[in-house]
Amino acid sequence: MSFLSIVFAAFLAAGLLVYHNAPVPRRPAILLVLSFLFYATWSVWDAALLLAVTAGVYGAARLLDQTPSESRKLRLLTVAIAGLLVLLVGFKCAWLLATQLNAAWVEGNPNAVLLLAAPLGLSYYSFKLLGYLLDVYWGTLPARRDFVPVALYAAFFPQIVSGPIQRAQDFFTQLDAQRASDPDSFVLGLRRILFGLFKKVAIADQLAVVVTHAHGHSLQHSSLELLLGAYCFSLQMYADFSGITDIAIGTGLLFGIRGPENFNRPYFAAANLQEFWRRWHMSLTSWLTDYLFVPLRMTFRHLGNAGLALAIFINMVAVGIWHGPRWTYLVFGCLNGVFMIVSVLTLKRRNQFFKTRPTLTRWRAWVAPLVTFHLVVLTHIFFQAPDLHSALSYLGQMLHLAPHGTVAASRMDLSSFGLTYGRLFQALAGLVVMETIHWAMSQPDWAQRFNTTRREFRWVLYYAVIVIVMLSARGTTSFIYAKF
Amino acid sequence: MRATTVRLCLFLLPLLACWGLLEWWLTRVPGSHSVKRANLESAAASADTLILGSSGAYWDIAPPYLSGSAYNLGNVAQTLYYDDQLVTRWLDKLPHLRRVIIAIPYVSMFFQLQGTDEEERQYGYFQQWRIPPPGWRPRLDLRMLSDVALRTPLFAVSSLETALSQHLHGAPLAGPPVDPPIRADGWCPRWPPEPTELADSVVQTKIAYHHGLMHMSDEAPNRASLEHLVSLLHSRGVEVIIVTPPVWPAYAALIRQDYWKRAQADFRGLQERYGTRYFNYMRDPGFTAADFLDADHLNEHGAVRFTRLLSAAIDGSTAQIADPTQKSPPAETSTTDGSRPQ
Numbered sequence: 001m002s003f004l005s006i007v008f009a010a011f012l013a014a015g016l017l018v019y020h021n022a023p024v025p026r027r028p029a030i031l032l033v034l035s036f037l038f039y040a041t042w043s044v045w046d047a048a049l050l051l052a053v054t055a056g057v058y059g060a061a062r063l064l065d066q067t068p069s070e071s072r073k074l075r076l077l078t079v080a081i082a083g084l085l086v087l088l089v090g091f092k093c094a095w096l097l098a099t100q101l102n103a104a105w106v107e108g109n110p111n112a113v114l115l116l117a118a119p120l121g122l123s124y125y126s127f128k129l130l131g132y133l134l135d136v137y138w139g140t141l142p143a144r145r146d147f148v149p150v151a152l153y154a155a156f157f158p159q160i161v162s163g164p165i166q167r168a169q170d171f172f173t174q175l176d177a178q179r180a181s182d183p184d185s186f187v188l189g190l191r192r193i194l195f196g197l198f199k200k201v202a203i204a205d206q207l208a209v210v211v212t213h214a215h216g217h218s219l220q221h222s223s224l225e226l227l228l229g230a231y232c233f234s235l236q237m238y239a240d241f242s243g244i245t246d247i248a249i250g251t252g253l254l255f256g257i258r259g260p261e262n263f264n265r266p267y268f269a270a271a272n273l274q275e276f277w278r279r280w281h282m283s284l285t286s287w288l289t290d291y292l293f294v295p296l297r298m299t300f301r302h303l304g305n306a307g308l309a310l311a312i313f314i315n316m317v318a319v320g321i322w323h324g325p326r327w328t329y330l331v332f333g334c335l336n337g338v339f340m341i342v343s344v345l346t347l348k349r350r351n352q353f354f355k356t357r358p359t360l361t362r363w364r365a366w367v368a369p370l371v372t373f374h375l376v377v378l379t380h381i382f383f384q385a386p387d388l389h390s391a392l393s394y395l396g397q398m399l400h401l402a403p404h405g406t407v408a409a410s411r412m413d414l415s416s417f418g419l420t421y422g423r424l425f426q427a428l429a430g431l432v433v434m435e436t437i438h439w440a441m442s443q444p445d446w447a448q449r450f451n452t453t454r455r456e457f458r459w460v461l462y463y464a465v466i467v468i469v470m471l472s473a474r475g476t477t478s479f480i481y482a483k484f
Numbered sequence: 485m486r487a488t489t490v491r492l493c494l495f496l497l498p499l500l501a502c503w504g505l506l507e508w509w510l511t512r513v514p515g516s517h518s519v520k521r522a523n524l525e526s527a528a529a530s531a532d533t534l535i536l537g538s539s540g541a542y543w544d545i546a547p548p549y550l551s552g553s554a555y556n557l558g559n560v561a562q563t564l565y566y567d568d569q570l571v572t573r574w575l576d577k578l579p580h581l582r583r584v585i586i587a588i589p590y591v592s593m594f595f596q597l598q599g600t601d602e603e604e605r606q607y608g609y610f611q612q613w614r615i616p617p618p619g620w621r622p623r624l625d626l627r628m629l630s631d632v633a634l635r636t637p638l639f640a641v642s643s644l645e646t647a648l649s650q651h652l653h654g655a656p657l658a659g660p661p662v663d664p665p666i667r668a669d670g671w672c673p674r675w676p677p678e679p680t681e682l683a684d685s686v687v688q689t690k691i692a693y694h695h696g697l698m699h700m701s702d703e704a705p706n707r708a709s710l711e712h713l714v715s716l717l718h719s720r721g722v723e724v725i726i727v728t729p730p731v732w733p734a735y736a737a738l739i740r741q742d743y744w745k746r747a748q749a750d751f752r753g754l755q756e757r758y759g760t761r762y763f764n765y766m767r768d769p770g771f772t773a774a775d776f777l778d779a780d781h782l783n784e785h786g787a788v789r790f791t792r793l794l795s796a797a798i799d800g801s802t803a804q805i806a807d808p809t810q811k812s813p814p815a816e817t818s819t820t821d822g823s824r825p826q
Contacts, residue, residue: 006624007625473637
């Protein structure tokens, strides 16, 4: 059941009706049933697996809480984490391994996808449960006595498809504080869902036309057109991923649970790569920072800068392969690791250099986000490509290093993408609107100030956005990050 | 909360009214399925030959050049499942049917609509022919019921806007015709040819795209559909002819032999069980660049040539068939040259 389907809208409406008419103490159980119903529409087996994994983690956390011996706790934690990682890595690599070992069987077997494909949202719920176990082990969170909150935390349907990865403590605090239904939170949720749809349909899907054509038919495009394709993919991914995050956060708000923010204007405000990663997929990077980078940094601290570089590199490689067992994701992670190491290790000197040159400092404020953006665009070429050969070929053609047919390198013919200037302009104008709204949302009390405007104004605005979304809709579409 | 819900319903009312208006409007705007269905209703009483298949039938086989009265029921990306379902539902309404030609290009035995960028077509089959898509998941899609969702709100609004502006100048309020136009016999001739489509790099991209659509796992359901279709027709005494249309040599050179051998084995099996005849023109050297629309489709000129060859091969004669379109090039003297009845 896709977030963009009418069935989801009907499911949501029915779910909200039941949820808000139920007594408050029963609401978590209702939400859990709704979450498993939603998940079972993708696969009943995957739902059964999720239930079993959650039960295992719930039991392990309870044991961790009750075991006084530190060494036994560590053994227990190791076994539980190893189990989760085996599950995660096993499913992520199953398809790759099977195709390597017996490609003919995979290709000829109609049940291969059912048997080998990783369950939907595995990367998200396994990270949530890993974090919960570590929090209980470190004593920052007591193990929950009831199974329902833990199961709901793992399966919470707005977040299971593509995050955000909410921390257990934040989720349980909100769940425990649930009281009567809050109309303000409800309206905020609907507004957020509408904004997410706008990003996805009016921006990401428009840019997808360029991306699909550029990557699918790179030989037919000039270097300049391929550069446009690369820019468009980075912008598409931003609009797409932040769009589904908005829908997830908005849907959560309808049930009174606010998920964590995942983006904070990463492209146009990040002065360097480390800042970019603090603003992009924030729930994953903060998770990895707390549960991987900080422990690694402590372990390698005796190595000085080399230890810091090692911790950064491992962290970024983890970011890359979290997406799946593909060489392109590994290169994506390695490239980010290398760029970030260079950026971190030279930051102090760069700051000193600019401190004595105030004229250049003004330029730096403009140029640094642009440089960061281009580095990200470069890494995204590997992220988008199906394999390393395709990525290198795309890059070679874009930089005019590889043989390129008869197309002039500087040609810019939008019709070669099946695109018009009007449609590209619409997407770019949408991006400007999106960033303006992001900026407005970052201002204090923006929601209250918006709510005090005249209702007629707000309704006209909503109608306008809905009409734009409707007129931009072009058939089947899926979210980039829903496959992880 | 109740006040919020009431306000939300009031807010949605105008949107639902607009949606309803657009749904009404699209009932007046023809699409390929509605045109094909209407034409079939007119042709059903007299048709003795039915042509089925994907674009390899829809564009490549010209009914006027076949003997008797033929109707082309092919459509773009029409899978064997839909060929089977269409015949199953329409067979009783075709009293004179004696022959069915199924065009099966290289891709067809290994292709299903689900999960491809053509999958929205399955909703058109439900809306116009009442053929549900295979599997339950697509049946939950809004496009099963809503033409606005299927053809997009943008299309609905822009076609209504154009029609209204023309109506203001005296024209009747009607939707735009189907483009490219479909003839009364169901054939959709394509013209002019696009020479750049035959460039090696473009052909490579195209076959790579096709290989991305093809899955060995789709062969079993397609074979089952084909078997059901052939056995049904066989039981009614209707002859079945399977044909593979010509493709550009650079395309033919890049096909995957394991796939193609599997398809050939399926055709042989049908030949043995039901006496189906099979004509393979895939590598026919008689077709030149002037005959092709792109690497795996013929243009109008090529379709006429191909249908003449096919007709002569089917009928076992070289008799020239009258040219009812008056647009085709001079009649070919070749008969089954290059074709390989198997």
